[in-house]
Amino acid sequence: MVNTKKIPCVVFGASGYAGVELAKMIVSHPIFTLEALFVSEHSSDANKLLSDLYPKYKGLLDFPLVPGGKTNLEALTSSLSSVDKGLVFLATPHEFSHDIAYSLSAKNITVLDLSGGFRLQDPELYPQYYGFSHKYADKLNTIPYGLPEWNAHNLKDQALISLPGCYPTASQMAIKPLVKHNLLTENCVPVINAISGVSGAGRKAALGTSFCELSLKPYNLFVHRHAPEICQEVGRKVIFTPHVANFERGILATIVMQVKDGVTLEQITTAFESQYADKPFIRLRSEPPHINDVAYTPFCDLYWQLDGTDLIVISAIDNVLKGASSQAIQCANIICDLHEGLGLLPSAQTQGAV
Ligand SMILES: NC(=O)C1=CN([C@@H]2O[C@H](COP(=O)(O)OP(=O)(O)OC[C@H]3O[C@@H](n4cnc5c(N)ncnc54)[C@H](OP(=O)(O)O)[C@@H]3O)[C@@H](O)[C@H]2O)C=CC1
Ligand SMILES: CC(=O)N[C@@H](CCC(=O)OP(=O)(O)O)C(=O)O
16 A cells, blocks of 8 residues: 655754755655754754755745754654654764664654764774764664665664765675675775765865865775774775865765686676666666766766776765765655655656555
8 A cells, every 4th residue: 555644854964965955855755744954052053944054945945943952852853753653864963863863763753863873883983983982882783774775674663773874885885795695705805995075074164175275185094984884884894095075976986806716797797786686776887987977866876897806896976865865765765665766766756655
C-alpha cells in the first residue's frame, strides 16, 4: 500500500550549507513536511528567515530560524512527539549532535545525525579525532551507519542514524565492492587522495577557505577524522590525504589499490555492476568523472582502470548532497518505507512506497 501520510521534519543547523539543502529537499518532498528550522541559542541569525540568508530561496524557504539549544529541546520538538513518527535532522557541529542526539532519539522520533558525533564505534578515538570524550561509549556499536547502498537493511525501526562523512562516502563506494569480492591483496593499503570544494568546511568565514588565500592545499595528513571512519567501514588500513581547493562544491577521490595476481578487469567490473545494479544514485562511468558532473546532484560517479595488479578507482560526489544532505533524505525515505529516491529523483515520484 502506498504511504501517503505526511511526516513532519525539523532541521537543526538549518542556516548552514547542509541545513539549507535539507530544508530545500523537505519542502519539495511529497511526504515530508517542514515543521521548524533551528539555529543555536545565541545565533547571530536567530529569528531571521532562512531566505534572508539565501535570497535565491525567497518565496521557497521563508521559514524563521528559531534559536534553540540543549535547554529547550522538549519545547522545540514537542510538535513531533505528538505524531506517530517525526524526523529530526541534525546538521550541527559534532559535539552539539553528540550532546542532544541520544536524548532526542529516546522519544517517538527518528534522529538523522549528519555530524561525526556517532560515526566511530571505538570511543577511544573520539578525544583524538573529535576533541571530546564520548558520553555514550557503550551505545556506539549499536547505532546504524547511514550509507544506504550498503546498510539500508539496518536503518528501519532505529531511533538514531549516523550519517557518513563526505570523504568516507566517496571512498567507501569505491573500495567496498572490491573488498566484498575479495579482489584486493591481503597487504593492500588503499591510498586515497581526495579534493574537496570549500563548502566542505561549512559556511562560517575563515582565512584558510577565503578565495584569495586558497588555491589547492593538502591538510591534516595522517590525522584527519575520516581516516579511522573509512578504515572501520572497509575493514582495512587506508592512507587518506584530503585536499581543499577553490571551487564551491564536490569531492573527487582518486584511490590506488593493488589487486591479487590474476584478477581481471572483468572481475572488477562485475564487482561494481553486481553491487550497484539496482542503486539509482550510483553511476558507473566509462570515462573518469569530473567534479562538475556531480556537483549539485545526489549521485556518486565511479570509474576504474587496471594496469597489471595496480588499480585506480575514481569516485566523485557532491560533498553537501551525496556526502551529507541528500544521503540523509535517502535514509529518511528508507526509514519511512518510501522509495529511496523520493523527492530526489523524478523517476521515484511515481513509485511511492516500497
Ligand atoms: N559541508 C559538508 O560538506 C558536510 C557537512 N557534514 C556535517 O554536517 C554538519 C553541518 O555542516 P555544514 O552545514 O557544512 O556546517 P555550517 O557551518 O555551514 O552550519 C552549521 C550549522 O549549525 C549551527 N550551529 C553552530 N554551532 C551550533 C551549536 N553550538 N548549537 C546548535 N547549532 C549550531 C549553525 O548556525 P549558528 O552558528 O548560527 O547557530 C549552522 O546552522 C556538520 O556536522 C558537518 O560535519 C557532513 C558531511 C559533509
Ligand atoms: C574541505 C573541508 O574542510 N572538509 C571537511 C570535511 C567535510 C565534512 O563536513 O565532514 P564531517 O561531517 O566529518 O565534518 C573537513 O575536512 O573537516
